[in-house]
Amino acid sequence: MSAPHNMIVVGDRLLIEPSDEARTHSGLYLPAGSQESDGVRSGKVLATGPGVALPHAGADGEDEPWKEKRQSARFIPMQVEAGDEALFFKKAAVEIRYDSKIYLVVPQSAVLIVIRP
Numbered sequence: 001m002s003a004p005h006n007m008i009v010v011g012d013r014l015l016i017e018p019s020d021e022a023r024t025h026s027g028l029y030l031p032a033g034s035q036e037s038d039g040v041r042s043g044k045v046l047a048t049g050p051g052v053a054l055p056h057a058g059a060d061g062e063d064e065p066w067k068e069k070r071q072s073a074r075f076i077p078m079q080v081e082a083g084d085e086a087l088f089f090k091k092a093a094v095e096i097r098y099d100s101k102i103y104l105v106v107p108q109s110a111v112l113i114v115i116r117p
Contacts (some may be wrong), residue, residue: 002046012052016043016104039090047082051075085115
């Protein structure tokens, strides 16, 4: 499954399709009760934002007027990619409904482990 075509994830957030299984798609078993007691959930990452925005450095051609000034945003890239299976803190997730489906928006900092196919 992929993210809906008109949903854009911003910043350092992930769009996740939650999984309620005790076993992840990649074969990792979650202990019984881990979702309730420890506050850990799993799911498939559908889309990621661009990352954490870096502030403008201020030295991009300011002292050299003939240089073209840099206007594009710079980001610290994300470690998590679409298609990864992620284990994350349940409390950090925000549940949203879109087209009668449930998705979770999770900051990358809440991810504990990523399983890449």
